[in-house]
Amino acid sequence: MNRQIRLLGAGILIMYVALFLKLNQVQFFQAHEINDRPENTRALQRDFNQPRGSIDSADGAVLAFSEARREALSYQRVYPEGDLFAHVTGYYSFNLGSDGVERTYNDDLAGRTPALELNQLDSLWTDESTEGDVVLTVRKDIQGVAKDALDGRQGSVVALDPRSGEILALYSNPTYDPNLISSNDTEKAEDSKGLYGLAEGKPLLAHTYRERYFPGSTFKVVTAAGGLTQGTVTETEPAYPVVRQYTPPLTNRPIFNFGQSECGGTLFTILAKSCNSSFAQMAVEQVGDDGMIDAAESAGFNDIPPLDLPNPAESRYPTDFGAVVSEPEGKAPVVEDAPRLAQTGIGQNDVAATPLQMALVAAAVANEGEIMTPHVMSTIRSRNGDVVDRFDPEIWRTAFNPNVAETLREGMIGVVENGTGAVLQIPDAEVGAKTGTAQLGTEPPTSHAWIIAFAGPPSEEPTVAVAVIVNNLDGGSSQTGGRVAGPVAKAVIESSLAVR
Amino acid sequence: MTVPTRAASEDAVALVSGRRRTTELGLLILAFIVIVGLYALASLGRNASVPANIGPFLAAVLALVLVAHLVVRRVAPAADALLLPLAALLNGMGYVFIARLNDDLAGLQAAWTAAGITCFVLTLVLVRDIKVLQRYRYTFGLIGVLLLLMPLLPVFGNEINGSRIWVSLGPVGFQPGEFAKIALAIFFAGYLQENRELLSVATFRLGPLSIPDPKHFAPILLAWGVALAVMIFQRDLGSALLFFVLFVVMLWVATGRAAYLVAGFILFAAGAALAYRQFSHVQQRVEIWLDPWTDPQGVGYQIVQSVYALSWGGVVGTGPGLGISGRIPFEETDFIFAIIAEELGLLGSTAVLCAFLLMVGSGLRIARRCSDSFGSLLAVGLTTLIGVQAFIIVGGVIRLLPLTGITLPFVSYGGSSLVANYVLLALLLRISDGASRRVPQPVLAR
Numbered sequence: 001m002n003r004q005i006r007l008l009g010a011g012i013l014i015m016y017v018a019l020f021l022k023l024n025q026v027q028f029f030q031a032h033e034i035n036d037r038p039e040n041t042r043a044l045q046r047d048f049n050q051p052r053g054s055i056d057s058a059d060g061a062v063l064a065f066s067e068a069r070r071e072a073l074s075y076q077r078v079y080p081e082g083d084l085f086a087h088v089t090g091y092y093s094f095n096l097g098s099d100g101v102e103r104t105y106n107d108d109l110a111g112r113t114p115a116l117e118l119n120q121l122d123s124l125w126t127d128e129s130t131e132g133d134v135v136l137t138v139r140k141d142i143q144g145v146a147k148d149a150l151d152g153r154q155g156s157v158v159a160l161d162p163r164s165g166e167i168l169a170l171y172s173n174p175t176y177d178p179n180l181i182s183s184n185d186t187e188k189a190e191d192s193k194g195l196y197g198l199a200e201g202k203p204l205l206a207h208t209y210r211e212r213y214f215p216g217s218t219f220k221v222v223t224a225a226g227g228l229t230q231g232t233v234t235e236t237e238p239a240y241p242v243v244r245q246y247t248p249p250l251t252n253r254p255i256f257n258f259g260q261s262e263c264g265g266t267l268f269t270i271l272a273k274s275c276n277s278s279f280a281q282m283a284v285e286q287v288g289d290d291g292m293i294d295a296a297e298s299a300g301f302n303d304i305p306p307l308d309l310p311n312p313a314e315s316r317y318p319t320d321f322g323a324v325v326s327e328p329e330g331k332a333p334v335v336e337d338a339p340r341l342a343q344t345g346i347g348q349n350d351v352a353a354t355p356l357q358m359a360l361v362a363a364a365v366a367n368e369g370e371i372m373t374p375h376v377m378s379t380i381r382s383r384n385g386d387v388v389d390r391f392d393p394e395i396w397r398t399a400f401n402p403n404v405a406e407t408l409r410e411g412m413i414g415v416v417e418n419g420t421g422a423v424l425q426i427p428d429a430e431v432g433a434k435t436g437t438a439q440l441g442t443e444p445p446t447s448h449a450w451i452i453a454f455a456g457p458p459s460e461e462p463t464v465a466v467a468v469i470v471n472n473l474d475g476g477s478s479q480t481g482g483r484v485a486g487p488v489a490k491a492v493i494e495s496s497l498a499v500r
Numbered sequence: 501m502t503v504p505t506r507a508a509s510e511d512a513v514a515l516v517s518g519r520r521r522t523t524e525l526g527l528l529i530l531a532f533i534v535i536v537g538l539y540a541l542a543s544l545g546r547n548a549s550v551p552a553n554i555g556p557f558l559a560a561v562l563a564l565v566l567v568a569h570l571v572v573r574r575v576a577p578a579a580d581a582l583l584l585p586l587a588a589l590l591n592g593m594g595y596v597f598i599a600r601l602n603d604d605l606a607g608l609q610a611a612w613t614a615a616g617i618t619c620f621v622l623t624l625v626l627v628r629d630i631k632v633l634q635r636y637r638y639t640f641g642l643i644g645v646l647l648l649l650m651p652l653l654p655v656f657g658n659e660i661n662g663s664r665i666w667v668s669l670g671p672v673g674f675q676p677g678e679f680a681k682i683a684l685a686i687f688f689a690g691y692l693q694e695n696r697e698l699l700s701v702a703t704f705r706l707g708p709l710s711i712p713d714p715k716h717f718a719p720i721l722l723a724w725g726v727a728l729a730v731m732i733f734q735r736d737l738g739s740a741l742l743f744f745v746l747f748v749v750m751l752w753v754a755t756g757r758a759a760y761l762v763a764g765f766i767l768f769a770a771g772a773a774l775a776y777r778q779f780s781h782v783q784q785r786v787e788i789w790l791d792p793w794t795d796p797q798g799v800g801y802q803i804v805q806s807v808y809a810l811s812w813g814g815v816v817g818t819g820p821g822l823g824i825s826g827r828i829p830f831e832e833t834d835f836i837f838a839i840i841a842e843e844l845g846l847l848g849s850t851a852v853l854c855a856f857l858l859m860v861g862s863g864l865r866i867a868r869r870c871s872d873s874f875g876s877l878l879a880v881g882l883t884t885l886i887g888v889q890a891f892i893i894v895g896g897v898i899r900l901l902p903l904t905g906i907t908l909p910f911v912s913y914g915g916s917s918l919v920a921n922y923v924l925l926a927l928l929l930r931i932s933d934g935a936s937r938r939v940p941q942p943v944l945a946r
Contacts, residue, residue, distance in 0.1 A: 001754070001873065001876060001877075003756070004752060004756055005864050005876075005880060006868075008753060008864065008880065009860070009861065009864045012887045012888070012891070013857065015887075015888075015891050016853055016856070016857050018895075018900060019853055019894055019900060022895075022898050023810070023849050023853075023898055026811055026899070027810050027811060027814055027815060027841065027846040028815055028846055032811075034811035035812060039797070039804075042808055042812045045824055046824070
C-alpha cells in the first residue's frame, strides 16, 4: 500500500504544480494583458479613486481637471471650456470609456509612465502623487476664433504649424459637452451619450480627423504635385486649352467647368481659376494612373496619419485604375478607368480626405514638401512642474521634393493674389491657398465649401497651415469655397499670425 | 525482555509526543501572529485604522487555538504536529478575508469556527481508537447515503443557487453532503480493508477480461452509484467529482491494481461525455471555461471577474484590504481564493497552495506510518478529500478546470464545511496518534 500512497502523493503534487503554473500565467505572465482588456474596469475604478493630471492648452487655459468629490468615486472629471475642446480632450467616463487626449495620454494623466514614476522617486517622502499634466499645442485663443468664425454652421477647422506638426486648432461643429458624458452618474452619462448619438451632424464624431469628405478642387494641389514630380508639367508647359469641358478617353461624358465657364492656361492660371477641365486633362494625360497614385500616397493618402489622438481616419485615393489600353506618344498611358482617373484629378469620385489630411497637404507645400508628424501634445509635466516628456518634431513623410514645393507655393500664393482665394489677402503676410467646392448632388444642389491655406511673414517660412470645410451648403459655385470657407480660414490665420 | 522494551517504547512515545506538541504550539503561535497581523493590515487597508475589536479578536483567536492545542496534548499527544497549525492558519486567513468582505458573515464565521473547534475536540475525545469506526462501517455507509438524500426530502430540503444540497432544521441551514463525504470515506476504508484481497484478484471472466467477482463489488458500487447519482441530480458537480476521485483513489490504494485507475478514468470520461450531452448546465460550464470572454457580462461574468482579480493582484498583491472587492459573486465562499490572490498576490496564493500541499503531505505520511490498514486507508481517503477539494475549487477559480462550486476547505465561509473539515482533521490526528503509539519511532523529531 505504501507504494500507492507514495504515488498518490506524487500525483497530488503534480496537480498542485499545475495550479502553481496556471497562477503564474494569470498573475504574472499575462497579468498586464488581462488588466488592459477593454471590459476590465479594475484599472478604471482605481483611476477614479486617485487624482488625475490636468490637460492644459498651449496658452495656459485648463481644459480638463479632476475635482475631488465625497462620493463613491472620489474624483469627477471637469471640463471648464465646455464643448470648445471636446474633440481634442475627449471625455473620461467611468462607464463609457474615454476618448481624445484622455485616452491617448491616459498613462501620463494617471501617472503610470516610467518617466513620471522615476521623477517621483526624487520626492519619495513628500507624499506627492505621480499624475502628470498634459500641456497641448492647441491654443484656446485660436480654437475660440475657429468656433466663432464657423458661427454655428456645420464644419471643421484644422490649423497647424507646418514646421513642427504642432496642431494649433482642431475644432468641428457640431460638438458636445464632455462634462455630460464624463459624469460619474453613470445613468446620466449614458443618457447624454445616447442623446448626442441621435443628434443631427454626429456631434460625438471628431470630424476634423475622423470624417472623410470629397476634397474637391483642393485636391488639385496634389494633382499638380504629381505633374510637377513627373516633370510633365512645369510653370509654362503645357498650356491647357481654354474650354468649357474636357472629355476623358473611353467615355462620352465630359467634365464641365463650374457654371460651364471657359477655363484654361498654364499651371498658375489654372490653379488660380481652378479649372476642372485642365486638371482632369492633366491627371489623364500628364500624370497618369501611377503618377496620381504616387502623388496621393506620398501626400499621406491611403495611410493612417500618426496623430496622437485615437483612431484617426485614413484618407482614400484609388489604388487601381485597370490595365493600360493604349500608349499615346508624349502622354501618359491610357488606362481602362481613365474617366474615373480624370474625376479623381479634381478631387471627385473615389477620393476622400479628412480636413486634417488636407491641412497636411497645405503644410507640405509650406514646409518644402515635408509633412511633420501632426500632434496635439506639447509636454508632460509632473506635479512639481518638471517637464518629464516632450513631443519632439519628426518627419512623417516627404510629399514631394523642395522644387515642386516651391512651385506649388508660388502657385497657391497666386490663388490668393489674383484667384479664387482673394478673400485671404492679409496685409504684411504672405498667404497661399486653394479653394474647393465638393458637390454632393444636384437635386437639390448641395456642396461642401473647402479652403486649404498657409501663411507667414513675407518671404519667410510659413508658420501656419489651415484647412477649413463648411458642410452641406445649398447650391455651390466655383466661388463657394473662397466665399464661405475663406473668411473662416482668414480669421484663424490672422489669429495664428498674431500670437506666434 | 518484553517489559523493559515496552517501558523503553513508552519513553520513546512520550519523548516524541513532547517534541511534537512543542512544535505544534510554536507553529500555532506563528499562525496566530500571522492571522492577527493580517487582520490588522486588512483593516488598515480598508479603513486606515486598526480595528476597534482587535483586543477581543486577539483573545478569541488565542483561546480557540489554545483550547484545540491543550485538548490534543491531553487526548492525542503523539499526533502529527503540522496539521492543526496549518488548519488554524487557513481558517484564520479565511476569516480575515471574510471579515474584510462582509462584517455580518464574519460574525457567523467566528461562531462556526468555535463550533468547528468544539466538534474537533468532541471527535478527539469520543473517538479514542480509530478502529471503533471500522466496526460501524456499514452504519456509516448508510448514514452517508441518507445524509446525501436529505436535501431531496420535501420539508427539509432546500434549493439555493440552483443546487439542492441544503437542509433546513428550523432556522439553521446546513449542507449534509459535507458530512456525508466523511461518513462514506469511513465506509469505503472499512469495506476495502475487509475485502481488499478479494478485490485484488481476478476470478471472474467477462469475455477477454478478468475482473474480480462482482459480488464483492456490490455494496461499494451501490453506495458509490447512489452517491454519485444523487450529487448529479442535485447539480452539485464539484462534490460529485470529489467523491468520484475519492472512490477511485481508495480502491486503487487498497488493491494496488492500476486497472482500477484506468477503469475509473474511462468511466469518468464516459460519464463526463454523457453529462455534457445530457445537461445544458454542464455544457455551459465547459463553454464558459473554454472561453469566458464570449459573454463577459453574462454567464462568463464570475470567472472573468475572478481572472481579473487574480491578474490585478499580480506578484505581490494589492495588499490586504486594498483590493477591489464586491465584483465576484460568491467571493466569500467559492471564490475566496481569488480575493486572497488579489490582495496577497502570487506570493500569497502560492502560500495557500503550499499550506494545502503540506496538509496532504502530513496526511499521507500518517497513512504510511499507520500499521493498521483501516487507519491507513481512512487517512488516505480523508487526505484525498482535503487535497482534491482544494484542487478542484482553486482550479475552477483560476480557470485551470471548469468551475464546479465547492468550498475551499477551512478558508471559505460556510458552517457545514468548516465543522466537517475540523471533524476530518480530528480523525486524521487520531489516526496519527494511534500510529505513533503502536509503532514508536524514536528517530521522529518532527
